[in-house]
Amino acid sequence: MDLQAQFRRAEQLAREGSFSEASVVLEGVLTVAGEHPQALLMLANIRAHCGDLDSAFEYFDRCEAIAPDRSIVAFHRARAFVHSGDLDRAVEQFELAIAENPTVPEYQQTLGGVLLRAGELDKALQVFSSAIKLNPGHAPAHSDRALVLKRLGRLQEALDGFESAIRLNPQFAPAHANLSELYIELGRTTDSVVCARQAVALAPSQPQSHLQLGIALKAAEDTDGALQAYRRALELDPDHYQARINLGNVHRDNGNWGDARAAYERASQIQPASAQATASYAATFLVQDELAEAAAVCDRFLAAYPQNGLVMACRTVIGVALGEDSWSADPAALLGISHPRPPNGYQTIDAFNEALSQYVESHPSLSFA
Secondary structure, three states, X not given: OOHXXXXXXHHHHXXXXXXXXXXXXXXXXXXXXXXXXXXXXXXXXXXXXXXXXXXXXXXXXXXXXXXXXXXXXXXXXXXXXXXXXXXXXXXXXXXHHHHHOOOOHHHHHHXXXXXXXXXXXXXXXHHXXXXXXXXXXXHHHHHHHHHHHHHOOOHHHHHHHHHHHHHHOOOOHHHHHHHHHHHHHOOOHHHHHHHHHHHHHHOOOOHHHHHHHXXXXXXXXXXXXXXXHHHHHHHHOOOOHHHHHHHHHHHHHOOOHHHHHHHHHHHHHHXXXXXXXXXXXXXXXXXXXXXXXXXXXXXXXXXXXXXXXXXHHHHHHHHHHHOOOOOOOOHHHHHOOOOOOOOOOOOXXXXXXXXHHHHHHHOOOOOOO
């Protein structure tokens, strides 16, 4: 049996999404060649991708027992934990991979990304800095380190980092997109649009590039351009949550609450646990004086997530408007709960606050005292 030919065939099948067929090929390799580390590792990754984590970890364990480089197994096991959402165990495995082989920049780079996702900014900064020391010419490491610096509020250092990434690799689209986002914070909206258009030119098939262009155009007060960019992102990925939310926000700002409702409803379906999508969706009913429907949206969410303060605040306001005695808390205080500004160009409860303002204006006798 030509093992490498079988591996290439399995890889091609996996890329095409034919995971069952790929698994059959790899199991055939194990039948002929015995415990083979490459076949076991590929099977583990396929099982993890398909969500069968118990089977995946069995293959990882079998591979680790015979693999000449245990760091590779730890790295792939860490990625499986990331896929499952278990970031703490993912970090443990990435650190094990680095301890086994500290000279692989990809290990540092991927660990840094997980730490950034988990909000461990100081640790992420340290890891990305280590990755740059291992490979000073690696543009993604410079860009990711700059992203951490931006989140830490060290904007000039972040600017230098993004520019370094672009100098190292002018074709690296994420650096242009990240620099575009930073320019918005610096008030340089024209430069932000230029960078976002460059990201789109370099990666026209990536919805994130079009999303950032929409954010930049919105910041530059080009709402028609922003709508077009968000729609293009959704053509590429109809389930892109942030594009749906941002599309709804532009419609809301234009007074098109019906179109906003459709966008927010879809966003709430994409991410059912999103309080932001739920509150925004409820707002589209509130502004149209459809209080029962607004209450129902919140009640469905609170049945699953009863401790969510944001949706509870919105439901309290709706309850007061409906005259429900059970909703007697001070809605002004509840809506005054501080929510951090997300890093993607929209406020958490703007839609609901705007809808509430319009509702109160049209109902001057309503009292929240």
